[in-house]
Amino acid sequence: MSLKDQINADIKAAMLAKEKEKLTALRAIKSMILLAETEKGAQEEINEDAEMKLLMKAAKQRKDSIDLFREQGRDDLADKEQGELDVISQYLPQQLSEDELKIELQKVIEQVGAAGPQDMGKVMGAASKALAGRADGKTISTVVKSLLS
Known part of the structure; x- marks a missing residue:
């Protein structure tokens, strides 16, 4: 199952379970995938390597946002970003110690x-x-x- 199919299935499950934070993160990932598929010169389907790069980029964006929000004393926003990072991390391979x-x-x-x-x-x-x-x-x-x- 491709990442796109997995994300679509998980979006449906999150909608049924009424998990707002998870749904937001999954929709962000789906949006990144759709943008990559429709950008100029792209093939119809993106390959696994490109999917991994998109996920790494999304995770890095969340980490940077968390650092920035914590720096500015906005723990409420940092916690929201951390929740999204946790969802994105589920699709990444296990990180090395x-x-x-x-x-x-x-x-x-x-x-x-x-x-x-x-x-x-x-x-x-x-x-x-x-x-x-x-x-x-x-x-x-x-x-x-x-x-x-």
Whole structure:
């Protein structure tokens, strides 16, 4: 079942269960998928990789909003965004823990043959592809910096 079909089924279930917050998050995901499908030059159906990128983008937007709202003392809005992030996270693959991430990045560093901080670009390019969907770029960058130092 494609992500779009899964989202549609979950929207129906959320409507029947009268779960407003979940419904809002699911509709946002569906909207992003429809926009990606209808943008200029797109195929009819988006592939699994593109779906994963959309979900990662939606999750990142929610995380950034949560940080901003907490900074400004708007916990009510931050809690709403956190609820949406929780729903979006259900569709993302399991995120790697920091220890697992270090092990994976160590393998990437060995494959690329990186020797120091000057090779960070090479490592980040390979790591971003290898760990797509399982860790966010900011976390990957932080761990790579510490490993290459």
